[in-house]
Amino acid sequence: MTAAANLATRLEGILGAHRLITAEAELREYAIDGVVPCAIVRPASAQEVAEVVRFAITEKHTIIASGSRSKLELGMPPTRYDLALDMTALHDIAHFDPGDLTLSVDAGMPLCQLATVLGEKGQFLPLAVPCYETSTVAGALASGIDSTLRRIYGTARDFLIGAEFVDGKGALCKSGGRVVKNVTGYDLHKLLIGSLGTLAVITRLNFRTFTLPQAHGGHLACFSNLEGVSAYRDAIEKSGLPLANLETLSPEMVALTAAVLRETQEEFTTDLDAGKWWVYASYEGSEAVVPRIARDLQKLAHEAAAAPNAILDAASDAHLGGVLREAFDWLRWASPSAALFRIVSPQCQPANLADLLGVAHESSLRGALLVRAAAITYFVLLAENEDESALRAMENAAMRVFSLAAAGQGHAALLHAPNKLKSRVNVWGPKRADLGMMQRVKHSFDPQYIFAPGRFVGGI
Amino acid sequence: MPASLLRELNSLLGTSNVLHNIEDLVLYEYDGSVEKARPDLVVFPHTTEDVSRIVKLAAKCDVPIVGRGSGTGLSGGALARGGGIMIVFARMNRILEIDLENARAVVQPGVVNLDITRAVEHAGLYFAPDPSSQKSCTIGGNVAENAGGPHTLAYGVTVNHVTALELVLPDGEIVRLGSKHGDAPGYDLCGLFVGSEGTLALVTEITVKLSRKAEAVKTLLAIFDAVDDASRTVAEITARGITPAACEMVDGWTLCAIEDYIQAGFPRDSAAILLIEVEGLREAVEAQATAVEDVCRTHHAREVRIAKDDRERDLLWKGRKNAFGALGRLAPSNYVLDGVIPRSKLPQALQQISQIGKKYGFSIGNIFHAGDGNLHPIVLYDPRDPQQFENAIAASREIIRYCVELGGALTGEHGVGMEKNELMPLLFSDADFDLMRRVHDAFNPDSSLNPGKIFPLSKGCGEIRVRKQAGALPAQV
Numbered sequence: 061m062t063a064a065a066n067l068a069t070r071l072e073g074i075l076g077a078h079r080l081i082t083a084e085a086e087l088r089e090y091a092i093d094g095v096v097p098c099a100i101v102r103p104a105s106a107q108e109v110a111e112v113v114r115f116a117i118t119e120k121h122t123i124i125a126s127g128s129r130s131k132l133e134l135g136m137p138p139t140r141y142d143l144a145l146d147m148t149a150l151h152d153i154a155h156f157d158p159g160d161l162t163l164s165v166d167a168g169m170p171l172c173q174l175a176t177v178l179g180e181k182g183q184f185l186p187l188a189v190p191c192y193e194t195s196t197v198a199g200a201l202a203s204g205i206d207s208t209l210r211r212i213y214g215t216a217r218d219f220l221i222g223a224e225f226v227d228g229k230g231a232l233c234k235s236g237g238r239v240v241k242n243v244t245g246y247d248l249h250k251l252l253i254g255s256l257g258t259l260a261v262i263t264r265l266n267f268r269t270f271t272l273p274q275a276h277g278g279h280l281a282c283f284s285n286l287e288g289v290s291a292y293r294d295a296i297e298k299s300g301l302p303l304a305n306l307e308t309l310s311p312e313m314v315a316l317t318a319a320v321l322r323e324t325q326e327e328f329t330t331d332l333d334a335g336k337w338w339v340y341a342s343y344e345g346s347e348a349v350v351p352r353i354a355r356d357l358q359k360l361a362h363e364a365a366a367a368p369n370a371i372l373d374a375a376s377d378a379h380l381g382g383v384l385r386e387a388f389d390w391l392r393w394a395s396p397s398a399a400l401f402r403i404v405s406p407q408c409q410p411a412n413l414a415d416l417l418g419v420a421h422e423s424s425l426r427g428a429l430l431v432r433a434a435a436i437t438y439f440v441l442l443a444e445n446e447d448e449s450a451l452r453a454m455e456n457a458a459m460r461v462f463s464l465a466a467a468g469q470g471h472a473a474l475l476h477a478p479n480k481l482k483s484r485v486n487v488w489g490p491k492r493a494d495l496g497m498m499q500r501v502k503h504s505f506d507p508q509y510i511f512a513p514g515r516f517v518g519g520i
Numbered sequence: 521m522p523a524s525l526l527r528e529l530n531s532l533l534g535t536s537n538v539l540h541n542i543e544d545l546v547l548y549e550y551d552g553s554v555e556k557a558r559p560d561l562v563v564f565p566h567t568t569e570d571v572s573r574i575v576k577l578a579a580k581c582d583v584p585i586v587g588r589g590s591g592t593g594l595s596g597g598a599l600a601r602g603g604g605i606m607i608v609f610a611r612m613n614r615i616l617e618i619d620l621e622n623a624r625a626v627v628q629p630g631v632v633n634l635d636i637t638r639a640v641e642h643a644g645l646y647f648a649p650d651p652s653s654q655k656s657c658t659i660g661g662n663v664a665e666n667a668g669g670p671h672t673l674a675y676g677v678t679v680n681h682v683t684a685l686e687l688v689l690p691d692g693e694i695v696r697l698g699s700k701h702g703d704a705p706g707y708d709l710c711g712l713f714v715g716s717e718g719t720l721a722l723v724t725e726i727t728v729k730l731s732r733k734a735e736a737v738k739t740l741l742a743i744f745d746a747v748d749d750a751s752r753t754v755a756e757i758t759a760r761g762i763t764p765a766a767c768e769m770v771d772g773w774t775l776c777a778i779e780d781y782i783q784a785g786f787p788r789d790s791a792a793i794l795l796i797e798v799e800g801l802r803e804a805v806e807a808q809a810t811a812v813e814d815v816c817r818t819h820h821a822r823e824v825r826i827a828k829d830d831r832e833r834d835l836l837w838k839g840r841k842n843a844f845g846a847l848g849r850l851a852p853s854n855y856v857l858d859g860v861i862p863r864s865k866l867p868q869a870l871q872q873i874s875q876i877g878k879k880y881g882f883s884i885g886n887i888f889h890a891g892d893g894n895l896h897p898i899v900l901y902d903p904r905d906p907q908q909f910e911n912a913i914a915a916s917r918e919i920i921r922y923c924v925e926l927g928g929a930l931t932g933e934h935g936v937g938m939e940k941n942e943l944m945p946l947l948f949s950d951a952d953f954d955l956m957r958r959v960h961d962a963f964n965p966d967s968s969l970n971p972g973k974i975f976p977l978s979k980g981c982g983e984i985r986v987r988k989q990a991g992a993l994p995a996q997v
Contacts, residue, residue: 159759159864160893182761204705215703217711218680231951239860241677241892241932243666243715244940244947245974246956250679250711259707271761300644300732302800348803404701406622435622435701471704488705494697498707500962505955517706 064098067121067142071099074111079103079149090129090144092515093137093479097124097144104149106224106232106263113261114230116143116510124512125261127168127196130389131203133476135256136487139514145261147198153177154264155238162221162238164266167198183269186213190388198262204254205475206402208385211433212304212344213270216253222266223249225259228506232263240268251501258516259505273344276304278377279357281366282336286410289337292364299360301353302343305433307384309338310417312428313440320383320390339366342381387430387438392476395426395442399454399477401461403437405470413437415464423457425450435470446478455484462489488517521560521604525581529563529605532573537564537611548588548606552653554855554903554912555596555938559586559606566611568686568694568724575722576692578605579968585690586970587718589630589658592651594856595937597665597717601972607722609660615639616725623730624683624700629660629723633667636728645730648675651933652841663723666715668933670766670840671797673891675731677933679714686725687713690968700727712959717935718970720963734799737765738809739827739836742794742816743787747771747874747886750792751866753819754890757796758863762811766797767891768840774847774885774898781846784839785832790822794890795840843887844898851900855912858934859923863893872922873897880915894932895923921946936974944976 068082081087081100090097098121103109116123121142126132128148148168155164158181165174171185172193178184186209189200201216213219222236235248252262283289289308296306309317314336339361343353354371361369372380383390391400405412413429416439420427426442441457443450458474458481465472466489474487492498495518502509502520514520529538539545539562549558560583565571578585584604591598600606613630620643625636633654636647650669651657657667663685668677675681684698698710713720744750750769757767770778770793775786786793794816798808813824827833847854861869870886873895877884888896897919901912920930924946931940948956957975960967 157862157864159755160862161758161761162862214676214680217708218676227951227955229954231954233951233955234948235952237860237927237929237947239862239893239928239932241668241672241860241889241894242929243677243933243935244930245936245944245952246959247666247679247711247715248955248959250708253708253711254705255707271763300735345801345804346807348807349801352801352803402705404699404703406701434703436703469700471699473705492704492706494695494706494709497695497697497709497963501707501709501712501959504958504962507958 068099070119071101071115074115075101075103075108079108090126092124092132092141093482095138095141097141100144100146102146102149106150106226109145109261109263110226110230110232112143112145113226113510117230117508122510122513123261125257127199128170128191128194130191130194131199131205134203135515137479137482137514138512147261148196150263158183161269162240162266163269164238164264165197166264167262168196171195171197171200178269179272182272184272185267185269186219187216188385190386192385197265201253201265202255202257202262205388206432206436208305208381208432211306212302217250219268220249220253220265221268223252223262224264225252226261226263228260228508228510233260236266238266256515257512258502258520259511261511274346275350276342276344276374276377277350277354278372278381279341279354279361280368280370280372281339281357281361281364282368283339283364283366284336286337286413288364288366289339290410292339292361292366295360295364296341299356301356302345303341303353304344305340305342305381307340307433308429308431309340310413310429311335311337312426313430314338316391316394316428317383321379324379324383340380340384342377388475391438391440394440395444397443397446397450397454397478399441399458399481400475401439401472402475403439403461403465403470403472404435405437405465405468406435412464412468416461419457419460419464423453425453425457446480451478451480451484454481458485466490492517521583522581525577525583526561528577529561529574532577533563533565533570538562548591548608549599551591551596551598552594552856553596553937553939554853555599557596557599557601558603559600560603562606562608564608564611568688571607571688571722571724572692572694574605574607575688575690579691584968584971585722587660587664587722589661590632590656592653592657593661593665593937594858594934595665595931595939597935597937597970597973598661599938601938609658612724620645622701623732624727625730626725626727627659628725629658629663631659633657633659633662640730644733646733647728648672648681648731649678652844659726659728660723663714663726664716664718665933665935668889668894670768670889673767673889674763674765679711681729682710682714682726683729684727685710685713685723687721688724689721690964690966694724698727702729717937717973719960719973720969722969736802736805737797737799737833738805739833740796740809740812741825741827741836742796742821743790743823744792744794744820745790745822746820747792747870748867749819749821750794751870751890753794753816753821755864755866756815756819757812758891760811760815762808764796764808764812764891765799766795767889768795769793769886769888769890770795770840770843771886773883774843774887777846777850778839778843781849782839782842784835786839795836840887847885847898847900852902852904855899855901855916857895857897857899857916857919858931859895859920859928860932861893861895861923861926861928863891865926866890866893869895869922869926873919876915876918876922880911882912882915884915889932892932893928917943938973941974942976942978944974
């Protein structure tokens with residue numbers, strides 16, 4: 061009997077054959093950066109998750125938990141990947157108290173299904189993340205991927221109020237609770253956000269929910285140069301307008317976005333002027349507030365000499381907002397070879413953005429910028445092929461991006477890169493000063509290092 | 521305590537930055553809680569390097585350390601339960617950097633909470649967490665306890681406004697976490713350390729987010745003849761999805777005490793008031809104020825006043841924030857509890873608190889953050905009467921147990937400290953404690969920092985360095 065067959069037999073003994081998959085074709089669907097697991101396990105309860113983890117500890121196997129597998133490429137390739145833990149069978153809502161605006165939901169619940177349930181009570185969870193139609197709630201949280209609503213609702217750390225999870229000793233643990241304000245014990249659940257499954261297997265998450273706004277609006281301002289963009293964004297920040305989202309697109313990013321818009325909808329009512337910078341703002345609130353924000357944005361855009369300066373109709377706004385939410389997804393495939401950076405830096409400074417575009421130019425690569433709210437910039441480098449010269453150009457460009465981010469007291473990481481580039485560049489950037497602190501956390505959660513080894517910052 | 525340690529600390533910091541006489545030390549055996557524990561030495565560092573050297577000296581002599589801001593905490597978090605050295609951050613009180621463009625401030629831990637707002641309000645910015653003690657509590661203490669305040673209902677608690685920290689670990693190593701602009705890749709270490717009650721490291725520098733002041737604000741005072749009506753109003757405001765910036769409740773008994781002390785304009789003949797603030801764009805504020813008023817009247821508010829100017833608004837908030845001081849005039853001591861419940865359970869929780877008070881012979885006041893279910897029952901008692909003290913403790917434990925039964929938590933903003941560590945098993949299992957202990961030991965393996973806090977000693981989670989203190993709470997759940 062081969063080692064894989066032996067493993068399968070023993071897992072069958074724990075969960076039954078119906079929760080185990082070993083077919084080669086299906087195993088390949090769970091591959092991460094080309095690393096294929098030996099078996100897929102689909103537990104249906106937190107207790108079953110704990111049993112699998114305890115089995116893995118005893119047998120010295122590694123585990124990577126996943127939901128819809130839409131963002132498995134985040135991070136570095138795993139150094140070892142024995143068991144894929146498919147969490148989609150844990151998909152119930154354990155508790156929803158609309159009167160208290162609190163929710164407790166299983167890890168594998170798809171976000172869009174959750175939205176339907178919450179929407180029936182006029183509520184929602186502000187996790188507007190890419191691959192929205194398929195993403196699970198725990199997958200979205202563990203990936204740490206940005207929500208386009210973060211400007212107004214914050215990140216998951218602002219509305220995650222508790223969690224249940226299986227730690228690296230196979231114990232079912234919890235942190236936080238189901239109340240909106242709570243400082244009882246260490247906030248261990250916050251560590252799970254963006255941890256790529258390296259600390260524990262999330263089985264349930266507790267959230268504060270929010271009331272659906274009465275109305276939405278969207279506005280598009282176009283500028284012929286970066287200085288106009290900067291003046292407009294500065295004016296918006298000083299105005300204190302409570303925008304849900306504010307995104308700036310470089311001309312190349314406009315061209316990419318326009319292509320996606322055209323693919324998915326025949327008409328987009330605003331002129332797709334690809335030679336300009338776009339600033340897209342979305343906003344929401346009461347029927348009285350939305351027109352006020354629209355008026356103010358038009359005035360500020362006019363003062364910054366925007367043209368066009370347009371309030372979007374509802375359909376165009378929803379469409380553009382949806383396309384931008386999915387930017388992570390389509391930017392990865394915008395050319396035969398793409399490197400997508402996420403840069404945390406000071407607000408939209410023209411010099412910083414020009415420096416980034418300069419990196420693309422010097423590397424003879426196409427570069428495009430999407431400046432998101434809250435100091436996040438997505439920067440994509442596109443090559444027409446995956447040959448050695450393109451890889452070398454991307455590698456050099458990556459080093460420049462990491463160093464530019466550090467010079468601005470920021471950080472950069474690669475959200476997507478070709479596998480060959482990942483073998484040359486650590487997607488997390490240079491070694492961090494707080495790596496030792498992170499290693500202490502990892503060791504305390506997962507002393508046997510069985511969860512997703514090698515994927516995270518500093519090789520964690 | 522080795523005599524050489526005092527000599528070395530005097531040499532390191534100068535004698536004006538070291539206290540060792542008993543008459544000085546007794547001033548540091550209290551905080552805002554009902555607990556007492558005296559340090560053996562008190563030191564006042566001026567720099568991060570001072571803190572690191574103090575910690576190294578303490579480690580060499582195997583002496584425990586506790587950090588302290590201004591000692592306003594309400595759970596015994598800043599008391600030296602294990603004796604040893606108390607590091608008071610009062611002289612590390614400089615604002616190091618203000619970056620208006622990126623809305624950030626970098627401050628030392630001894631900066632008083634309100635001083636951050638004072639330093640940036642000229643630019644229309646402020647620091648959102650606003651504990652009642654914000655005129656005296658320090659940002660370092662806020663970080664340790666993850667402090668809240670009335671306006672955290674809309675804007676979040678301290679952790680939501682911290683992007684980076686500088687820390688000194690128990691071996692004296694200086695480390696930096698997070699990043700100025702927030703959201704750096706990696707584990708959310710700031711999220712772990714904020715609220716860890718000084719049990720993992722000493723915080724020596726904090727980078728905070730600054731918020732922009734709202735365009736418009738309205739403060740409503742809703743007056744009720746029945747507590748039940750006021751609490752049902754809060755539950756319905758929440759259920760309707762109205763999110764005020766603040767929603768505070770004060771009962772009639774407490775209102776009279778406040779009026780005797782402050783004359784804030786509260787009614788003396790009501791059962792309860794709600795102090796509700798809405799802010800944002802003018803149009804939003806108008807709509808929210810109308811909606812709030814509608815809910816109040818639906819639940820039989822006898823009057824809903826709107827503060828007509830900043831002076832009247834400030835006076836109402838002055839009354840609210842000085843309530844604990846007002847009650848302090850009525851009895852030798854008071855015990856401010858801190859529990860959390862689901863907001864939909866507010867009416868039954870207040871009824872139960874009243875019954876528990878009657879059972880133990882106390883009139884229990886209620887002044888609290890109703891909008892986020894964060895209760896602050898206040899028990900007035902005389903600590904010189906041992907039976908009263910025991911009853912106050914028993915009543916408080918019963919109230920907190922009831923909060924947990926309703927699906928709530930032990931503490932919303934005061935922390936566990938040495939007040940509630942024995943109640944922790946009401947919420948957490950052995951597996952939960954095992955993981956929390958491993959995280960604790962990853963940073964503070966010898967329990968040299970703030971021993972005897974958070975973890976229940978009765979569960980074998982305590983440390984041998986905790987010594988028995990006179991007046992300590994009994995260790996029964």
